[in-house]
Amino acid sequence: MSGPQLAISNEFMEALARLPKSQRKKVQEFAKKFRADPKSSAINYEKIHNMDDDRVRTVRIDQKYRAVVLHPDQGNTYVLVWVDNHDEAMDWARNRTFEVHPETQSLQILNVEQVQKSLAEAGSREIGSEKLFSHDDETLLSFGVPPVLIPAVRHLESKEQLSQLQTVLPEESYESLVWLAEGESVEEVRRAVGMPISLRDEVPAGTDRGESSSEDQAIAKGQSGRRFHRVSSDDELDRVLAAPLERWRVFLHPHQRQLTERSFAGPALVLGGAGTGKTIVAMHRARQLALKLQNNHKVLFTTFTKNLAENVRYVLKTLCGDEFNQIDVQHIHDHAMSWLRPSGQFSVGSDDDLALAWDMVAVDNPTNFETDVLREEWFYSHAIKGVTSREEYFRLSRIGRTPLLSRRDRAAVWKSFELFEESLRLAGKTHWIGIVSKAAEYARKVPSPIYRHVIVDEGQDFTASDWRFIRSLVRPSQDDVFIVADPRQRIYNEPTLLADGGIAIDDRIHRLQINYRTTEQIRNWATDRSGGGDMSDLCDSSWSEIATHSLFSGPDPELIESKDLESESVAIAQLIESLKTDFPLEEIAVVVRANWQLKKLKAALTRQQVEHSVLGQNTSDTQGVRLATMHRVKGLEFRCVIVAGLAADVFPTKYRGREDDERAKKQHVITEKNLLYVASSRARDRLYVSTVAGFAKSTFFKTTKT
Ligand SMILES: Nc1ncnc2c1ncn2[C@@H]1O[C@H](COP(=O)(O)OP(=O)(O)OP(=O)(O)O)[C@@H](O)[C@H]1O
Structure with a gap:
């Protein structure tokens, strides 16, 4: 039998975060000693007065503070469940029950006082009035509603009343009830919260349904992973306790956990709205894969946003132990450049450089088309469709695109592409598509690639040429490419099918549907104004989805x-x-x-003596209020966001494409709206939207719903 094991609970971390810093350090030191030997005579256990549950004790940290420990009758696990001043710790423990749920078999902690209050309130509601849930007890139990709270749930009449039960119910049951209250089907809800569609699937090998788990086993089961975490080393303990507020480091939603740990037979795609934990899942998965790597193999974590790459590198370093050395985190373009650097210096042309090269094509244009048409056609074929040769260009499907091109036209258009490349080359410049394609060529030739896995964040913004590069970095194999994306946050390029970049997703598609970042009010506001985008932007698959929800509320966004x-x-x-x-x-x-x-804003804030800094690529060494463009805040979050300067002629920016290209015009509007979605969905607690000179009444600003 293995030795004693230490687990910590989600609430313990919450309690730890409330302690003064100096005290936290003492708790950390204590937890290490405790982990080494919970039965040591140096550990000072105290029974809790007036509490019959012998499994629960307090342990002394110092003169003042106590931790509450749950030591199940069976098994060898000791769980730290709370920490506080002596008297408060005793009170906390006396007011809790620790039970294994009879259906889900997960260990639940309930607040007795709150349970009694909810039952009293339920009892005071009229019998016969319309109820929120008509599901039978078995169904409610299957979602982890504690048996004692079934009457309180049965008597609910409105969603507002349900929200009052949020702190009383275990997370998994509250989350499920929110969706059921929205009218979602039982099967859909089970899928969304990461429960098996049929309860039979959850039965662990060797047990019959209905056979109960010991508390020790229950700590490790499905939904318990949200509340308890077994610590595997002192190193891990240090890392976890050092950041008690960042509980996502250990307590993942079961669906998130599945996605970080399971194996896929090939490339997999995870879709989710802003704040649903895509980056968290991607980082945990990178770590899990790195832990399994052998030799000099590596994981590449790549994204389309420089600030995000910076943040991810920083967070992954604190999330990982030595396995961090086997993870490279790089913006996709920086990574491509790293392949080319040994063969010389490359200067990527600015927009002006590229425009000049197209002007040169106009001097001796081999086609009957304006250079605007040629420029767009070049970008579409090379970036969005990943064309790399004349032959591929002739085979390219251009359905829905204007102007129509005959075979002869295509030949002339291809000639214009060659002239463009040549004139850019003569100017000593190149472009990102070229860099990425060249890097892909080099990578394909490597006999034994170093990368075993590539993790992609912000997948909605990658082009087919980027996907081809990614495909060339890693051989087709189990868990080769893992992509997280939100089509509504596409702010750079046209929709790009993964298949055009050689990434075959098949049916390996999953969704994250709980928003952890923001309030339901902010989430709704932001979503209603997005330009849109869905799974079909990335792959050829149809799938009905249930709505995303935030599990907490706050004030409505405020318009200024x-x-x-x-x-x-x-x-x-x-x-x-x-x-x-x-x-x-x-x-x-x-x-x-x-x-x-x-610049304007900066000057104004300087005048008003408000400390501030403009967000550059490095987000860590700044002070005061952050000022940033909508593009720059992608992937970041702040407690309070002020989206400002929304005025006609500023937002949306002027469309600069061809006037007769309705498709491109529509894409422009979608992109600008998506930018508003990105900016406003960065807010965790509070969102202010500042409009100028009647902009709030403009059709562009109206919600998608109206
Ligand atoms: N299981 C979890 N428990 C607690 N917090 C979580 C959990 N998962 C994610 N979060 C928090 O939710 C917030 C959003 O997570 P994350 O940035 O991964 O979302 P995202 O889907 O990548 O968002 P976006 O697409 O807007 O950048 C973060 O503050 C993160 O810490």
């Missing part, structure tokens, strides 16, 4: 209207002054559409 940009700056400075009492300045971000707006 100013008569012009000058008075808006003053209003924003005043708003920040008023927010200072509720939020540290570093947790407030002001987000605008254009770089020139940042």
Whole structure:
């Protein structure tokens, strides 16, 4: 039989986070000693007065503080469930029950006082009035509703009443009830919360359904993973306790856990709205894969946003032990460049350089088309469709695109592409598509690739040429490519099918549907204004989805209207002054559409003496309120976001494509709306939206619903 094991509970971390820093250090030291030998005579156990449950004791940390420990009758696990001042720790424990749920077999902790209050309230509701749930007891139990709370759930009449039970019910049951209350089917809800569709699937090997688990076994079962975590080393214990607020480091939703640990027969795609934990899943998965790697093999974690790559590298370093050395985190373009650097220096042309090269094509244009048409055709064929040769271009399907091109046209158009490349080359420049394609060529030639797995965050913004590069980095095999994406956050390119970049997803598609970042009010506001996007943007698959939900509420987003940009700056400075009492300045971000707006805002805040800094690529060494463009905040989050400078002629930006290209015009509007979605979905607690000179009434700003 193995020796004693230490587990920590989610609530323990919550309690730890509330302690003063100096005290946390003592708890950390204690936890290490405790883990080494919970039966040591140096551990000072105390029975809790007036509590019959012998499994629960307190242990002494110092003169003042006590931790509450649950030591199940069977098994060898000791669970730290709370930490507080002596008397408060005793009170906390006396007011809790620790039971294995008869259906889900997971260990649940209930607050007795809250349970009694909920039952009393339920009892006071009229019999016969319309109830929120008509499901039978068996169904409610299957979602982990504790038997004692079934009457309280049965008597609920509205979603508001349900939300009052949020802190009383175990997470999995509250989450499921929220969806059931929205009218979702039992099967859909089971799938979304990561429960087996049929309860039979959950029965562990060797046990019959109905046979109960010991508390020790229950700690490790499905839904318990949200509340308990077994610590495997002192190193891990240090890492976990050092960041008690960041509980996602250990307590994942069962669905998230599955996606981080399971194996896929090939490339897999995980879709989810903003804040559903895609990056968290991707980082945990990178770590899990790195832990299994042998020799010098590596995992590549890549993304389309430089700030995000920076953040992910930082977080992964603190999440991992030595396995971090086997994970490379790089923006896709930086990674491509690293393949080319040994063969010389490459200078990527600016938009102006590329425009100049197209102007050169116009001098001796081999086609009957304007260079605008040729430029768009070049980008579409090379980036969005991943064309790399004349032959591929002739085979390219252009359904729905204008102008129509005959075979002869295509030959001339291809000639214009060659002229463009040549004139760029003569100017000593290249472009990212070329860099990425060349890097792919090099990678394909490597006889024994170093990367075993590639993890892609922000997959919605990758082009087919990027996907081809990724495909060339890793041989087709189990768990080769794992992609997380949100089609509504596509802000750079046209929709790109993964298949066009050689990534075959088949049916390996999953969804994350719980928003952990923000309130339901902010989530709704942001989603209603997005330009849209769905799974079909990335792959050829249809799948009905159930709605995403946030599990917490807050104030509605607030609209601010100013008569012009000058008075808006003053209003924003005043708003920040008023927010200072509720939020540290570093947790407030002001987000605008254009770089020139940042300069204006910066000057105004300097005048008003509001400490601030403009977000560059490095997010860690800044101070005060963060100022950033909508593009720059992708992947980041702040407690309070002020989306500012929404004015006609500023947002949406002017469409610069061909006037007769309706498809491109539509794409432009979608992208701009998606930018508003990205910016506003960065807010965790509070969202302010500042509009100028009647912009709030514009059709562009109206919700997608209206
Ligand atoms: N299991 C979890 N428990 C607690 N918090 C979580 C959990 N999963 C994610 N979060 C939190 O939710 C927030 C959003 O997570 P994350 O950034 O991974 O979402 P995302 O889907 O990548 O968002 P976006 O697409 O908007 O960048 C983060 O603050 C993260 O810590």
